[in-house]
Amino acid sequence: MERDQRPLLLFVDDSRVMRLAAEKMLGNEFRVDVAEDGLRAWQMIRNNPSISVVFTDLAMPEMDGFTLLKTIRTSDDDGVAGLPVIIVTGAENDEQARSEALRLGATDFISKPFNSTDLLARARAHANYQRERKLLVRQAMIDPLTRLGNRRYLQHRLRQELSLAARQHYALSVAQLEVHQFNQLFMRLGKERADRVLLRLARTLRGLIRKEDSIARTSVAQFTVLLPSAGSQGAQRFVERAMKAAAELAFQYQGQVIRLPLTAAIHTPTAHTGLTVRPVLETLANQASQAREAGAGMVVSDKSLAQAGEARPEPMNVEQALGLLAAGKTRLVIGALPDLKRQLTPLLRLMRSVAQEQERP
Numbered sequence: 338m339e340r341d342q343r344p345l346l347l348f349v350d351d352s353r354v355m356r357l358a359a360e361k362m363l364g365n366e367f368r369v370d371v372a373e374d375g376l377r378a379w380q381m382i383r384n385n386p387s388i389s390v391v392f393t394d395l396a397m398p399e400m401d402g403f404t405l406l407k408t409i410r411t412s413d414d415d416g417v418a419g420l421p422v423i424i425v426t427g428a429e430n431d432e433q434a435r436s437e438a439l440r441l442g443a444t445d446f447i448s449k450p451f452n453s454t455d456l457l458a459r460a461r462a463h464a465n466y467q468r469e470r471k472l473l474v475r476q477a478m479i480d481p482l483t484r485l486g487n488r489r490y491l492q493h494r495l496r497q498e499l500s501l502a503a504r505q506h507y508a509l510s511v512a513q514l515e516v517h518q519f520n521q522l523f524m525r526l527g528k529e530r531a532d533r534v535l536l537r538l539a540r541t542l543r544g545l546i547r548k549e550d551s552i553a554r555t556s557v558a559q560f561t562v563l564l565p566s567a568g569s570q571g572a573q574r575f576v577e578r579a580m581k582a583a584a585e586l587a588f589q590y591q592g593q594v595i596r597l598p599l600t601a602a603i604h605t606p607t608a609h610t611g612l613t614v615r616p617v618l619e620t621l622a623n624q625a626s627q628a629r630e631a632g633a634g635m636v637v638s639d640k641s642l643a644q645a646g647e648a649r650p651e652p653m654n655v656e657q658a659l660g661l662l663a664a665g666k667t668r669l670v671i672g673a674l675p676d677l678k679r680q681l682t683p684l685l686r687l688m689r690s691v692a693q694e695q696e697r698p
Contacts, residue, residue, distance in 0.1 A: 343368050344464040345385070349378040349393040349405065350425065355449070359392065362453040363460055375400030379408055382417060383500070389467045390460060391422045392447070395434060403441060410442040413496055413613065419470065421463035423447055482532055483539035486553035491561050494551045495614050498563050502608035510564040510572035510605040511617060513625050514542070514579055517598040517633040519558035526590065534586075538597060541582050545575065561621075569605045569640055576601045576636055598633030600625070605639055630669055652676035 345368045348359040356371040363369050370388070372378035376399040382388055391409070395402035402424060412418045421444040426435065435446060447459055478490035486494065495511070502509040516522065516538070523531045535558060542560055546552055551563040564572050583597045602624035606617050628637040653661075653673035661670050670677075 344389040344460075344468065345370065345387050346460055346464070347372065347378060347381060347388050347391045349373075349375060349391065349397070349402070351394065351397045355394070355425075359456065362456050366457065367460060367464070374398050375402060375405035375408075378405055382409065382420070383504075386416060386497075388420065390463045391420055392425055392460075393422060394425050394427070395438070396427075403437060406438060406441045406443060414500065415493060415496075416471075416474075421445070421467055423459055423463065425449060425451070480554040483536055483554050485539055485543065485560070486551065488553065488555045491551070491553035491555050491563075492614050492618075494553070494563055495617065498551070498565055499606075499608055499612050499614065499617070502565065503610050503612065507566045507608075508568040508605055509608055510567045510569060510603060511621055512562045512564060512572050512576050512579075513555070513602045513621050514560045514562070514576065514583075514599050515556070515601070515625060515629065516558035516583075517600050517629070522595070526595075530590075534597065537586055538583060541586060542579055545578055545582060559625075569603065569638065572603045572605065573636070573638065576603060580634065600628040600631070600633065601636040602628050603636065603638035626668065630666055652680075655680060 343366065346363060347370045348356060348363075349372045350356050350359070351373050353373075356373070360369045360371060370381060370385075372381055374397045375393070378391070378393065379400065382391070391405075393402045393405055400408075406422050406424070409420055409422060410418055422442070423445045424435070424438045424443045425447055427449045435443075438446070444463065445459055447455055478486055478493065480487040498509050516535075519531075522534070526534065535554075539554060539560065542562070543552055546562060547564075549565055550567075553561050555561045562575070564575060567575065580599050580601070583599050587594055587596045589595070602621050604617065604621045604624060606612060606620070624637040628635045631637070653670070653676055655677060658670045658673060658677055661667075
């Protein structure tokens, strides 16, 4: 195996002697990073997703092994939370310390002074387990039709990108593209042809993204793209290119031209340490719903919503509401119900008054 492809281990101990010993025993078969305390180790784990196994002492300055273990197990990143953590125990660690480490989620233990046979055996076993686990996770995150990531993959990558954006202080934009009224296209073409259309669109979108971007098929005819450092304007340009490329996928079927009109949503959240995946996806879903209601070619973004709020459009009247209901656009009417109620209140009062008058003998 080439040197740069070997599994990466992290050995954490405040003793320089122990760190050197671990590097010497493991270095021929593994890449080995070392840290002198839990705080430095946690920084390395957050910044390097290729770490496969963590060996850690318990008694260390800055952040001890218990705190490091707890921090790993409670991480929002599933890959970090599932890391094998092997506790290196010394003569000073009693049974109570081992029990506490087990309670916090320790994977295994090795006692000092350790020998190369025991250390290598644990490293091999847990590195192999981690490799197999990552393979299964990757397989579970792949959409079988397009071979893009699926919704689970998108959530996993979004969690990672939000954390990175908060630490490095850059903008992260999320763009969601959807084939407008795809269900009608599906009924017309049938499953086999509709799947081929989605596959062509997926390949087209994948060809538009940068190396650092991530794309996933998050619903039947919906694709979500993470655009780190793009900002809202960069995301807008990407969406415009995607819509143009989709328009060029038009084809003939039964003597008619079939087009692929898209709707889009763009959200650029303010990244901070406490931001989680859920509110970002909820905002994106709300924007996508508004774009869907507005029709083919519509793009709803943070900027467009802000501009709409500043414009303060006239409230919907009863005649407009009835027209929208007749067109099947119930959601738009639901959003205007408070305004409609205020407009109808005088009429409702009059109707109640007349009814009461008619009931009197």
